[in-house]
Amino acid sequence: MNAEETFQSHSSLANAASEYLSEQLEEAGIGSRAAIGVSSLPGNAPVEIQLVAGVSL
Known part of the structure; x- marks a missing residue:
């Protein structure tokens, strides 16, 4: 997350x-x-999001 220096709620x-x-x-x-x-x-x-997904056929 691109956050200000004082931001501390990343987990939220x-x-x-x-x-x-x-x-x-x-x-x-x-x-x-x-x-x-x-x-x-x-x-x-x-924000940058990385996602690993699987597809069932």
Whole structure:
């Protein structure tokens, strides 16, 4: 997350993302995660998300 120096609620934002995925994908949406704050991201993006997903056919 692109955050100001004093911001300390990274895990709260990650919790919201985890809750959303759990609601949308049920048990399949539960997995590992990381919340990391940095002073900048490429393109001045506010957040970078990495997601690993599997598809059942």
